[in-house]
Amino acid sequence: MEIISRLPRHVACVMDGNGRWAAQRSLPRTAGHEAAEAAVIDIIEAARSAGIKWLSLYAFSTENWRRPAGEVDILMRLVRRAIRKHAPALHTRGVRCRFLGMSDPRIPPPLVRDIADLTTLTSDNRQMTLTVAFDHGGRRDIVEAARSLIHAAVPAEQVTEATFARHLPYSDTPDVDLVIRTSGEQRISNFMLWQVAYAEWVFPPVLWPDFRATHLWECLEAYRSRQRRFGDVRQSTATTGEAPR
Amino acid sequence: MIQTTADKTVDVFGPDSMLRRFVNDARWGFAVARATVLEAAHPQIGTALIENSTFVTHPWRRLRNTLVSTQRILDTDHRVRNRETARLNRLHARISGTDSQGRHYNAMDAEARAWVIATLFESTVTMCRLSGQSLDRPALERLYAEFRTFLALLEGNSDRLPPTLREFWPYYDDVIEHRLENTEAVHVILYRLFANVPAPPLLRNHPAVWAAGRAVAGPVAAAITIASLPEPFCRRVALPDLPGARALMHGAYLTAGLATRLLPSSWVHVSTFVSLLDPDHADDSGPWQTVRRKAGQAAAMLRLMTPAPDKVSQATRSADQFFAEVLDQTGDGYLAWPDLAAMAREIATRLDLDEQDEERLYTAYAAWWRELQTHLDTGGDGRVTRQEYAASAVSLPSLGLVKIADVLFDVTDLDDDQAIDVQEYQRLFRTAFHRDLTGRADSYSRSAFVREFLSFMSGQQHSTAYNTLLS
Structure with missing residues (x-):
């Protein structure tokens, strides 16, 4: 049971490389997004069967709105189609789905409706929690939390890391233990900035549409081989995924 | 006694x-x-x-x-x-x-x-x-x-x-x-x-x-x-x-x-049934909460599994539906003063207005009614048909509607800071702050409020929030 005991509790994926995957095949960028769907489903299932309790996927950032309108439009349609297609399977597998971000008025109302429905449908599931960062920005979340603190009139001396974290969206989400960024790019890209503070990062060169369960297992293996210290030079073991708070 | x-x-x-x-x-x-x-x-x-x-x-x-x-x-x-x-x-x-x-x-x-x-x-x-x-x-x-x-x-x-x-x-x-x-x-x-x-x-x-x-x-x-x-x-x-x-x-x-005799009293409480039928107005407690949540989940599943309707019918509400659900409050197929009075009555009830504000609201509705009669009642029968409304409602000066929106803004803006914040908004619409109204700000200015109300009432723009209020 060594694998289970050293499994990260919370894995996050920055799904990078769709455009390059399409370009390599002389296809439009949107073909890459389309191909990404299979990888998403494969990874959700692989993570769930591996026993990972929290999985976060970076689907669309606040900066992604700068992309050409046509591409954004197709992306929105693809997300909607994927939600409708996979909702029953996700529900029957006990996956609780949540969406982080989702505040831009440009998100089409039917998609908002479907996302709300998927969230409602799966709200009681506890097998695994899937957080899809959609229209997400890590800095924005921090700003929102600060606003929320001010609105709640929390006295300055009571603002600690723990109280601050309670004002972040989905404050029950544990810190991320492992971030996987595909396509070899090595940037944070404004992703869950607060939650990734102590995360281990792996950068597999494979492009996201080609990312499969075997790649995920390799990443989990890489995580296990690392020594997590959380800034402490004396301790040099414990890759249990439990960060000290 | x-x-x-x-x-x-x-x-x-x-x-x-x-x-x-x-x-x-x-x-x-x-x-x-x-x-x-x-x-x-x-x-x-x-x-x-x-x-x-x-x-x-x-x-x-x-x-x-x-x-x-x-x-x-x-x-x-x-x-x-x-x-x-x-x-x-x-x-x-x-x-x-x-x-x-x-x-x-x-x-x-x-x-x-x-x-x-x-x-x-x-x-x-x-x-x-x-x-x-x-x-x-x-x-x-x-x-x-x-x-x-x-x-x-x-x-x-x-x-x-x-x-x-x-x-x-x-x-x-x-x-x-x-x-x-x-x-x-x-x-x-x-x-x-x-x-x-x-x-x-x-x-x-x-x-x-x-x-x-x-x-x-x-x-x-x-x-x-x-x-x-x-x-x-x-x-x-x-x-x-x-x-x-x-x-x-x-x-x-x-x-x-x-x-009534055998079940726990909270199960057969009338508000339990009302909240079951109308989840938007329910609090989050009570024995039916689980039933309501399960019903909500079943409804969500049903919506996700039924084929997605085409884009147009989702994005815009048909004129007939708007007329039937929002304008024709009495259901007689025409728009007349009792319909407008019913809207005023509903808003006054919802916000529990005092006599003065209620009077202002009715006066504003009356002004709108005079405007509608003057410009739209081409048949001269004292009421407006759906066709008459659809033909020229958009081209009206809508001064009456602006007046109504003004009153609505004043009575909703309780702290008089010329902006409608989250709590005030919830009091009016009994629903969460509407995301497409907020943008980046967390309040709602008078001009934005009036604009939104006008486009909703002339049937140009769909609004979930106003639907919960008037339909």
């Missing part, structure tokens, strides 16, 4: 009020449905209902308002009671007129109002009788006294109801025998309302599910109600006597009575 004036310091209904207990009992729904039919057979009330009431098009909203209003009148705090009775009286004072046959009606008519209370009392007694719960004489007298107190709170006195229970029954029989008529409203309730009752908010997105359930439940509800009505009344109004209807009615009442 007969009191003819509202006591300002004590709970006039007493701490163990029977009326308060019945009103919170879900089976009182049977009594109210039955009483409504008897009220509608009163010529004045029947005409007023047909001409002004929104109960056919918006029965669930009407039910919720009635429930809230009754609970406020039965409140132990005299300020809540007085505020509500004053508001109801102002509301009723605006409902008067002449129907197409030249008959006058007035919602402030003392005799008609006494009849409303009489039907509610008698229907409550009948409800107890039919569900196998007998009320002894002292209990009957006490209940009657409480109903008279209720009337006294509304009217200032209860002179129009006989002083004793002994005198009440001859009065009741006399009205049934000689005063009631076969009005249009009776037929609308029994045959149109029950058969076409729109989906409660919970099932609004599932017309097929609702239509299938209603095809059975509608005729059953009508049969149960008819079978429970007094025989002389059924004879006069020529209501059908279907075989098995009485057994069905007895079964329904007995089941409801048993449920």
Whole structure:
């Protein structure tokens, strides 16, 4: 049971490389997004069967709105189609789905409706929690939390890391233990900035549409081989995924 | 305990009020449905209902308002009671007129109002009788006294109801025998309302599910109600006597009575049922919470599994639907002053406006009505058809609408900071801050509010928030 005991509790994926995957095949960028769907489903299932309790996927950032309108439009349609297609399977597998971000008025109302429905449908599931960062920005979340603190009139001396974290969206989400960024790019890209503070990062060169369960297992293996210290030079073991708070 | 004036310091209904207990009992729904039919057979009330009431098009909203209003009148705090009775009286004072046959009606008519209370009392007694719960004489007298107190709170006195229970029954029989008529409203309730009752908010997105359930439940509800009505009344109004209807009615009442006695009281509380049907207005507690959550999940699953409707029908609401759900509040197929008055009434009720603000709101609606009449009523018949509205509503100067939006903004902006914040917004729409209105800011300026209201009311822009308010 060594694998289970050293499994990260919370894995996050920055799904990078769709455009390059399409370009390599002389296809439009949107073909890459389309191909990404299979990888998403494969990874959700692989993570769930591996026993990972929290999985976060970076689907669309606040900066992604700068992309050409046509591409954004197709992306929105693809997300909607994927939600409708996979909702029953996700529900029957006990996956609780949540969406982080989702505040831009440009998100089409039917998609908002479907996302709300998927969230409602799966709200009681506890097998695994899937957080899809959609229209997400890590800095924005921090700003929102600060606003929320001010609105709640929390006295300055009571603002600690723990109280601050309670004002972040989905404050029950544990810190991320492992971030996987595909396509070899090595940037944070404004992703869950607060939650990734102590995360281990792996950068597999494979492009996201080609990312499969075997790649995920390799990443989990890489995580296990690392020594997590959380800034402490004396301790040099414990890759249990439990960060000290 | 007969009191003819509202006591300002004590709970006039007493701490163990029977009326308060019945009103919170879900089976009182049977009594109210039955009483409504008897009220509608009163010529004045029947005409007023047909001409002004929104109960056919918006029965669930009407039910919720009635429930809230009754609970406020039965409140132990005299300020809540007085505020509500004053508001109801102002509301009723605006409902008067002449129907197409030249008959006058007035919602402030003392005799008609006494009849409303009489039907509610008698229907409550009948409800107890039919569900196998007998009320002894002292209990009957006490209940009657409480109903008279209720009337006294509304009217200032209860002179129009006989002083004793002994005198009440001859009065009741006399009205049934000689005063009631076969009005249009009776037929609308029994045959149109029950058969076409729109989906409660919970099932609004599932017309097929609702239509299938209603095809059975509608005729059953009508049969149960008819079978429970007094025989002389059924004879006069020529209501059908279907075989098995009485057994069905007895079964329904007995089941409801048993449920009241056997189930935990919080399960059969009327607000539990209302919150079940209308999740938007429910709090997050109570035994039905799980049922409601599961129902919500089933609805979500159903929506996700049904093929996605095409983009156009999702994005824009059809003109017919907008006209039927928002503009034509009384459901007669036309836009006329009673429709606008019903909107004003709903907003005034929702925000519990004081007299001055209520007057401003009605004046603004009246201004809009004058504008509509001047520009749109090409037929000159005093009302606006859907075609007339669709043809030129967008091109109107809409000064009346701007006035309404202004009043709406003022009464919603409680702290007077010229912006509507999250709490104020929720008070108006009873829903979360609408995401497409907020943008990056967490409040809502006057100009943005007016703009949004105008585009919604001219049917140009869909708004979930305004739908919850006016449809």
